[in-house]
Amino acid sequence: MQYWLMKSEPDVFGIDDLARVRREPWDGIRNYQARNFMRDQMQIGDRVFFYHSNAEPIGIAGIMRIASAPYPDRTAFDPEAKYYDPKSDPDNPRWHLVDVEFERKFRRIITLAELREHPELEEMQLLRKGNRLSIMPVEPAHWDFILGLE
DNA sequence: GCCAACGTTGGC
């Protein structure tokens, strides 16, 4: 059992969207490191912070769970899809994803600015300079500390 | 809208 953080732009898909549909394939990831976490390390039942990026406010909006084993991201095969990748062969898919399911929405967004205020969190990958990764593991101690902020 | 930081691509 591991903890994770996954980013999404709420204008595209946010915590309220997940609360409505309950379960969603986390498609469109086109970064190898992020893919590898989904394909090779995530386990059903792992818990995930849902992070709103490019948003107002920016921050952690709630919790979801990993709900499936990894499987190919079919949006890569669709020439009409935004995340089409002609190099992903259906017989040897390049991109994989997992389904996530809604667990709960926080009473409030725990903002990026607030996370940066706490020395306990300064080692978080999310807070490191230049971080652009959209899926990353979260240390259990950081997970617990953040839950205490809500 | 800007731009720093980073990842990917492709020529050599």
Next chain:
DNA sequence: GCCAACGTTGGC
């Protein structure tokens, strides 16, 4: 294998 050019992410 190197690295310049380019594209993207994402905070501000």
